[in-house]
Every structure is written in structure tokens, then in C-alpha cells.
Amino acid sequence: MTNPLLADDALPRFSSIRPEHVEPAVDTVLADNRAAIRQLLDAGGPWGWDNLVAPLERLEDRLERVWSPVSHLNAVRNSEGLRAAYNACLPKLSAYQTEVGQNTELFEAMQALRESGAFAELDQAQRQTVDNALRDFRLAGVALPETEKRRYAEIASRLSELSSRFQENLLDATNAWQLDVTNEARLAGVPESALGVMRQAAEQAGVEGWRVTLDVPVVQAILGHARDRELRREVYEAFTTRASDTGPHGGRWDNLPLMREILALRREQAALLGFASYAELSLQPKMAESPAQVIGFLEDLAQRAKPVAEQEFAELAAFAREQDGLETLEAWDVGYYSERLREARFELSPEDLRPYLQADRVMDGLFQVVERLFGVRIQAREGVDVWHEDVRFYEIRDPDGTLRGQFYTDLYARPQKRGGAWMATLRGRLRDGERLQTPVAFLTCNFTPPVGGRPALITHDEVETLFHEFGHGLHHMLTRVDAASVAGINGVAWDAVELPSQFLENWTWEREALDLFAAHHETGEPIPEALFQRLRAARNFQAAMQMVRQLEFSLFDLRLHTEPDAEARIYELLEAVREQVAVVRPPAFNRFPNSFAHIFAGGYAAGYYSYKWAEVLSADAYSRFEEEGIFNAETGRAFLENILEKGGSEDAMSLFVAFRGREPSIEPLLRASGLAA
Incomplete structure (x- = not known):
């Protein structure tokens, strides 16, 4: 049988991929990669880019070409067979990654390149790749004694299994x-x-x-x-109460034992590497310098936001009392009365905008916004093999027709599909001699699907989500960097990675941008000016309540990953954080941590603060467009050239300063959140 995962196709043949293809493909590539690394080391130095780093990047790319489609299908078309195949590969992949990260010969070769004259001849992206690789070798435990190396490998393998089980429990509990x-x-x-x-x-x-x-x-x-x-x-x-000990399925898919083990193992892993906490380890490749600095940043925002949030909550409680005689505003009342208060104060409901926001038109408008800002062209391409009939495929080209990137969209909620919205990478940009690999991305959302012959109509919040994820996609696809490890979103400091995504959301609030796509699905009429003004007026409705909620998640995440016995006190720590910053206190049965996939099954452990950290950058970056024109082509080109095209090839702060002309200021974020006063 020919294995579609091993075919050298330009794009995967998703409809041909079966669970039984997964393990053999992964086994083949891992065996080939191990043999190639041995051969590379046996050939010996003197080491340079072409005989050390470039071959390693090609091996990593080959593994990604096999694993990315599998990982993606496991998230969007989950089945028993695929889940079993996916989980069978996790320990193998983890063992391989740890083995490469702890390979002393590879580390010494990279070190020799760093210290040789050849290093000075490398370009900026190549030098950054070498420096990142040396850092990553150290963070993978290359310098540990053998017994500790083995323990590190066991921990890494176990963590990948636990994260996967966390996500599966959550999906099963959601579907049940x-x-x-x-x-x-x-x-x-x-x-x-x-x-x-x-x-x-x-x-x-x-x-x-x-x-x-x-x-x-x-x-x-x-x-x-x-x-x-x-x-x-x-x-x-x-x-x-999904995936917890309480609620309608209490105890059936309880994530608490997994969470405890994950936190204990992360702390042990950090200690092996000489860090006082997992948060310290997590911050090594990020912009922030220490957990204390991050906590200071979050607490400063909390001090500004909490008094306003308390005022917003008091207004909401008074409104519910006045409307329906409600003496106690419970957590399940907050959303309902917030919508009624918004309607009363601004004559605005999310449903008022839905008829003007047809998903396909919004997509076209998003493309027009991007085309005007960055001078590229986006077109649909038919006939591409996909995993579901809702999926569409597009290409991004330069004005001269040069292909820059490709992406799949999968916009609607359905069973067997993980909740949430995300951008993931299928292929990265990689130059291999004359051949240049085009970056390819997945753009996944969970919007309300089209029903009964009517088009899919989405909310303004969902439009923001779409723009947000496409911002990540542009960061991946518009890169000009040829070194794969720092091209696109690769190698970007995690607390700066949300900059392009949050930045692009701003256009969803601008009349000039909305007019490109917001039109009534039956009459074609644009959003009436009075409705637009109400939308703008309501932009900061309960902004402080939303901010303290994000700060609650961020501080909880940090405390879980800095305090020595956090795994024994998960709910207790959350209560302590709520005491400090929250204005809405959920009931005792609430088990939010059990579904906090960002930190237990995603890449945000001790990094959830990144959303707020990057929001400072994105609000300030956008303020330049507010000053110079939201579709100013020169400003758009400056953002493209300094941020999107550079990927992780330079330090995030340097790139921001190159675009903005100075270090970031928190003022634009406070202004945008209605907290400036």
C-alpha cells in the first residue's frame, strides 16, 4: 500500500489518509532522520550552515510534513481509530525530540560553528537560528548527567501523553x-x-x-x-463542569488527576534544568525577563481595571434588580443581563449585526483589507483535496503573481471537532538550494453553520475572531525568511506572537473596512450609520470586566507554575486569584481549570499573560495607523517589512522599535480599553 503521508505531494491528500497510515509513516521518518543525523555527524566538520544546520532543518521539515496533517485531522475530524494512532505516536515523537535535543555531538557541532569564523559569514536569520538552537539544546537537558537526561526524556514523553488525554477528555465531555x-x-x-x-x-x-x-x-x-x-x-x-468531578457527567472524564501530574512534572523538569519554577523555564525564549516582572505587569493592569470593573458589575446587578427583581446576580445571569443592559444602553444586540455579516462576504472583505494594507492578492483555488465539504483553499500572491502562501479555512462547528479557533501550520517556508517551499496554514473556527438553505451569518465577535486568526496566518505566510526555524511564527517570542493577530482585529471596528464586507444578506444594504455608531459606542461596554477576567486567567496560570505545591491547591489558588482581581465570583461547582486547554494542552503554560503583553504591542502598533491613516500603504508596508516578513529572525523588541520608532507604550491599550483616565 502506498502511504499518502509519505508521498512527496505539494499538498496532502487528506481524503486518502487513514488511521492505519499514521504509525508506519511516523516510524519511517523517525528511522530515516536518525540515520541521516548519524551520517551527518560521521562526515565531520568543519561545520557550516550547509553541512550542519540546513540538513537538520530539512529533517525537521520532513517530520512536520508527516505529522502536521495527522495532528490537524485529530483536531478537526477526531475518530477512535485516528485518536489511537495519534496517541501511539506521541511517545515516539517525544523520545525523538528529546534524543535530538540531548545529542551531545550535535550540540558540540553547533557550538563549534558558533565559535568559528563561519558564523560571522551567516546572515541575520541564520545566526539567530544557531543561537536559538544552542539555547534549545540547553533547555532540552543536553548538559545533564545520563540518569537525569533519562528522567527528562521520561517527563517529556509523559507530558505529551497527558496533554493529549486532557484534550480528549474535554472533547468527549463536550460531545456527551x-x-x-x-x-x-x-x-x-x-x-x-x-x-x-x-x-x-x-x-x-x-x-x-x-x-x-x-x-x-x-x-x-x-x-x-x-x-x-x-x-x-x-x-x-x-x-x-466539563471533564471534572462534578456536574452531569461528574467523574467520567475528570481532568484533575492529569492536571496535578502535569504541574508536578513541569516543576520537576524545570528543577532538573536548574530553574526555581516552571515559569522561569517557560520565560527563557520569551520577551518578559522574569515571573516577577510579569506579575508586576498584570497587577498594575488589575489595579487600573478592577475599580472600573466593580463599578460595571454594580451597574449590572442594579439593572437586573430593577428589571426582574433579581436579588443575587449569579454567574449564569451575567451574560443574559449584560446583553439586556447593552440593548437598553446602546440599543444594540449582537443579533442586530448578524444579518450584515455573512461568513463568505466577511472572508472576502478580510482579504480586501489585507490586500489594501500589504499589497498582496488572495484568491480561492478549486480542486484541492480537503477533509470536509465546508473546507476552502486559498492562495496569497504578490502583485507580480509570485506565490507567497496558501491556506485552508474550516469555519463551522460540528461534532468530532475541537472547540475554539486557531491557526496552525502545515508547511513552513524553507529554502533548499534552488527550491523554495511555500508556507501553508490552517485557519480553523467554530462558527454557527449555514442552516436550512440560509447562508452562515456570524456575530461581530466572530468577525474579530476571524481577523485575529488570519493575523497569525499572515505572520506565518508572508515571511521572507528562508531559514525555517525562524521563518513565519517559528522562533517568535511567545509573548509577542499575538501581536499581528490582535493588531488585525482593529479593522473590524472601522467604517471604511466594514463597508468592504458588511452588507445585509437579503438587501445588500450596508450597515446603517446609526447602527454603526451604536456598535462603536458599545465597543468598551464592560471592557474592565473583560480585562479582569483575562488577568484572572493569566495570574492563575503564573501562580500554578511558580508556587511549589500548586498541584495540591489548584482550585484554592484560583480562589485566591479571584479574591485579588475578579468581580464575578462563580459558584462552588464551577471547574474552569478542568477545561483550561490553553495551559494544560496548548502552548500557553506560564504564558497566558502573552495575550495582554502582546495587546500593549498591538494597540501601540495600531496607533500609528490611527495617526497616519488606517489604509496608509506606506504604514502597511512598514508593518509588513518590519514585523510580518521578519518572523523570528530578530529580537521582538528590536522589530517593534524598527516599526514604531520607539519602545512600546501602555497608553494606547489603556485608551482602547477605556481605562486611560
């Missing part, structure tokens, strides 16, 4: 719960767009009425709009 409603009165207040999705889910399951699930668009619709308070409470409890 549903509530079938036959009495329409229970769903009073819920927007028609969400009712259509629930009706469709019920039809597909062969049941009467409406099926309420834990897909995020459905949960948001219930919590934001259902008048039935008991229904809100039921959905809130099911959603916030």
Missing part, C-alpha cells in the same frame, strides 16, 4: 452532553440563528424539537439570551 427541548417556550429569547442550529441538530439525531449542545455558539446563545433562568443555569453547569 445534550438537552432535547420540545417545549419552545423554554427557548424564549434565543435568537432564530441559534434555534435553527438546534433544530438541525435535533433533526440529524432523529429527535423532536431542539437539541441544545455544548458547542460554543449554542452555549453563548443560551447564556446571553434565554429568558428561562433554570435553562441558563443547567447549560452553564454542564459547560463549566
